[in-house]
Amino acid sequence: MSMLEIKNLHVRVEEQEIIKGLDLTVNPGEVHAVMGPNGSGKSTLAQVLAGKEEYEVTAGEVHYKGEELLELAPEERAREGLFLAFQYPVEIPGVSNVYFLKAALNAIRKHRGQEEMDAMDFLTYVREKMKLVKMDESLLNRPVNEGFSGGEKKRNEIFHLSVLDPTLAVLDETDSGLDIDALKIVSDGVNSLRSPDRAFIVITHYQRLLNYIVPDKVHAMVGGRIVESGGKELAHKLEEKGYAWLEERVAESELAAAPSA
Amino acid sequence: MGAVEHLQSEYRKFVDGLSESWPAALTERRGLAIERFGEIGIPSRRAEQWRFINLNAIRETPFRLPQSFNGFGADDLEPFRYEGCHQIVLVNGRFSADYSELGELPEGVVVASLARAAVDHPELVDEYVGKLAKFEEHPFVALNTAFLRDGAFIYVPRGVVVEQPINLICLGVPEAEAVAFYPRNLIVAGESSQVTVVEQYASLGEGRYMTSPVTEVAAGPNAVIDHYKLQRESTDAIHMATFQIHQQRDSNVSSHSISWGGGLVRNDVNAVLDGEGCESTLNGLYMVEGEQQIDNHMRVDHAMPNCDSHELYKGILEGRSRAVFNGLIHVHKDAQKTDAKQTNRNLLLSKDALVNSHPQLEIFADDVKCTHGSTTGHLDDVAVFYLRSRGIGEEAARSLLTYAFAADIVERIKVDSVRRELEEFLFRRLPKGEVVRQAV
Numbered sequence: 271m272s273m274l275e276i277k278n279l280h281v282r283v284e285e286q287e288i289i290k291g292l293d294l295t296v297n298p299g300e301v302h303a304v305m306g307p308n309g310s311g312k313s314t315l316a317q318v319l320a321g322k323e324e325y326e327v328t329a330g331e332v333h334y335k336g337e338e339l340l341e342l343a344p345e346e347r348a349r350e351g352l353f354l355a356f357q358y359p360v361e362i363p364g365v366s367n368v369y370f371l372k373a374a375l376n377a378i379r380k381h382r383g384q385e386e387m388d389a390m391d392f393l394t395y396v397r398e399k400m401k402l403v404k405m406d407e408s409l410l411n412r413p414v415n416e417g418f419s420g421g422e423k424k425r426n427e428i429f430h431l432s433v434l435d436p437t438l439a440v441l442d443e444t445d446s447g448l449d450i451d452a453l454k455i456v457s458d459g460v461n462s463l464r465s466p467d468r469a470f471i472v473i474t475h476y477q478r479l480l481n482y483i484v485p486d487k488v489h490a491m492v493g494g495r496i497v498e499s500g501g502k503e504l505a506h507k508l509e510e511k512g513y514a515w516l517e518e519r520v521a522e523s524e525l526a527a528a529p530s531a
Numbered sequence: 532m533g534a535v536e537h538l539q540s541e542y543r544k545f546v547d548g549l550s551e552s553w554p555a556a557l558t559e560r561r562g563l564a565i566e567r568f569g570e571i572g573i574p575s576r577r578a579e580q581w582r583f584i585n586l587n588a589i590r591e592t593p594f595r596l597p598q599s600f601n602g603f604g605a606d607d608l609e610p611f612r613y614e615g616c617h618q619i620v621l622v623n624g625r626f627s628a629d630y631s632e633l634g635e636l637p638e639g640v641v642v643a644s645l646a647r648a649a650v651d652h653p654e655l656v657d658e659y660v661g662k663l664a665k666f667e668e669h670p671f672v673a674l675n676t677a678f679l680r681d682g683a684f685i686y687v688p689r690g691v692v693v694e695q696p697i698n699l700i701c702l703g704v705p706e707a708e709a710v711a712f713y714p715r716n717l718i719v720a721g722e723s724s725q726v727t728v729v730e731q732y733a734s735l736g737e738g739r740y741m742t743s744p745v746t747e748v749a750a751g752p753n754a755v756i757d758h759y760k761l762q763r764e765s766t767d768a769i770h771m772a773t774f775q776i777h778q779q780r781d782s783n784v785s786s787h788s789i790s791w792g793g794g795l796v797r798n799d800v801n802a803v804l805d806g807e808g809c810e811s812t813l814n815g816l817y818m819v820e821g822e823q824q825i826d827n828h829m830r831v832d833h834a835m836p837n838c839d840s841h842e843l844y845k846g847i848l849e850g851r852s853r854a855v856f857n858g859l860i861h862v863h864k865d866a867q868k869t870d871a872k873q874t875n876r877n878l879l880l881s882k883d884a885l886v887n888s889h890p891q892l893e894i895f896a897d898d899v900k901c902t903h904g905s906t907t908g909h910l911d912d913v914a915v916f917y918l919r920s921r922g923i924g925e926e927a928a929r930s931l932l933t934y935a936f937a938a939d940i941v942e943r944i945k946v947d948s949v950r951r952e953l954e955e956f957l958f959r960r961l962p963k964g965e966v967v968r969q970a971v
């Protein structure tokens with residue numbers, strides 16, 4: 271059974287259709303890269319998967335582990351193993367990074383019928399995960415993302431990911447703005463989490479990331495639809511040629527589909 | 532009989548019933564104060580300083596002097612006693628020797644009832660009481676001065692550090708008929724002395740009454756005073772308070788006003804920075820719900836150069852509650868190099884709650900740094916979504932963010948028992964408080 275199956279998804283944001291009939295299937299163990307120009311709807315897709323309520327799904331279906339994903343509240347999706355690394359991680363003054371993670375992890379564990387972790391076990395567990403993203407211990411006790419640099423925020427997202435141990439992780443431009451060292455750290459973190467029963471959707475603008483996180487499939491998203499899919503060579507092609515050729519193709523097919531006047 | 536005439540006739544009963552002897556100047560001041568109250572009356576909403584608060588409940592209740600003190604078990608006091616403190620207890624405005632536990636105080640320090648101090652230290656009482664808070668301008672200070680009889684008197688002589696906080700517990704015990712009482716508290720800290728005072732207002736039982744306290748603080752040169760007020764009375768209670776601070780050079784006073792109780796609450800906090808090098812911190816947190824009304828009126832007078840004042844008041848409103856913040860920083864002509872900051876932030880958790888916030892600056896000096904700001908808003912949806920996307924339930928996410936809003940006030944509380952009290956209150960009040968407890 272596929273892990274995620276999106277069929278003919280249409281999403282409207284403030285009266286405007288942003289996702290216009292999107293199909294995507296992701297199997298356990300796979301890494302899918304989604305590339306596309308600014309405003310093509312990549313983040314909208316990611317946020318819809320995570321359950322953002324302001325986004326209105328007007329048509330289509332999403333099955334996650336065989337369940338109707340769209341029926342679930344955001345926290346239920348998280349507890350079922352879905353994780354979104356935000357393109358713009360949110361600063362939460364007053365809530366400590368580590369205690370917040372503990373509350374989140376315990377909510378997830380409770381849902382899975384596991385025992386809640388006590389403070390000591392949690393700290394041991396978290397220290398191990400921090401090494402994975404080479405995160406400074408001081409960031410643990412700071413408020414979530416507050417005053418973090420751009421790179422620290424992205425690393426913190428991967429740190430959350432590793433602690434919460436999801437089955438499907440969506441990374442929305444986690445590589446954007448990272449220097450090469452940070453990029454390697456983030457990629458190493460992700461690679462170490464790759465496993466036969468976990469899948470990733472990696473949204474990026476840059477082929478460079480895919481040298482480190484080697485995808486099974488690459489998709490080009492244009493105008494709210496996946497218009498081209500292929501192997502990792504597609505990423506090179508997109509980087510070289512840009513998206514104009516795909517945009518033209520979309521325009522042509524739309525013209526052909528429109529009833530002639 | 533109208534409310535004002537009624538209170539005037541209660542005043543005559545009060546004066547006739549005074550048995551103890553008082554300094555003549557105080558007796559005279561009582562008379563002037565009731566006269567002045569007669570002139571001002573109970574302000575309507577046309578009065579500039581009372582525009583956004585509805586005092587009908589005071590107008591409509593014939594408050595009497597407390598009569599029958601029924602007593603209660605010492606256990607009832609336990610929630611308000613903080614370990615490692617000198618405890619002084621007032622019941623319906625009167626000092627209670629039975630319930631107070633003053634413990635051992637450093638040499639020369641006086642912690643006593645005002646009535647006692649008037650006999651034992653008439654010179655101190657005469658020098659300070661009624662000199663700082665101006666009854667001429669404020670109806671409830673006038674009432675308090677007219678009915679002045681008891682309260683807490685705290686005197687710390689020059690150079691003395693009082694290590695343990697003084698915990699002043701002002702209990703309201705409702706009687707068969709609505710009563711009003713007027714605690715008058717005085718904190719005098721001599722040069723280079725230091726003291727921490729917790730002032731709590733709590734109710735034992737339900738039923739209407741009014742507390743209208745005045746607390747005066749005189750900080751001598753280089754003195755350090757930390758003051759925590761915890762207003763946690765029942766929502767039947769009316770609370771009309773004035774906190775008046777006078778600071779001499781190099782003194783450092785911090786006031787933390789925490790308020791979640793009372794149905795109708797007014798806190799006037801006034802600080803006069805009357806010497807160079809003063810620092811004044813005025814923080815506050817109010818959390819109201821239902822039909823509660825709270826009005827915080829602040830005034831900071833920078834009378835001398837090189838003083839700093841910082842004000843941060845935060846409010847959390849639910850239900851149909853109302854909050855008023857009115858803050859004035861007044862920088863006098865000679866107060867150059869003033870550094871004054873005033874912030875009021877409000878978080879609305881319901882659509883029917885309402886805030887009127889008016890920070891104001893009046894600056895007559897030209898070389899100063901003054902800022903003020905006010906915000907009122909709802910919880911950030913993006914932040915709620917972010918937390919939920921990590922597995923935190925919606926209620927818990929909202930509670931966590933609400934707690935976080937209050938956190939910087941909570942963290943500034945240096946007395947552990949007060950901070951814990953506030954934390955526990957928040958965990959109790961906020962839905963899914965247990966998750967919040969885990970996460971902070």
Ligand SMILES: Nc1ncnc2c1ncn2[C@@H]1O[C@H](COP(=O)(O)OP(=O)(O)OP(=O)(O)O)[C@@H](O)[C@H]1O
Pocket residue numbers: 283284288306307308309310311312313314315357
């Ligand atoms: N909350 C919103 N309100 C209104 N319009 C929105 C909102 N969110 C997204 N949009 C619009 O939807 C379109 C797609 O945005 P989206 O953020 O999904 O693009 P993207 O592919 O992630 O772009 P980028 O590569 O710049 O991150 C854009 O035109 C954007 O302006």
Ligand SMILES: [Mg+2]
Pocket residue numbers: 312313314357442443
């Ligand atoms: Mg995006």
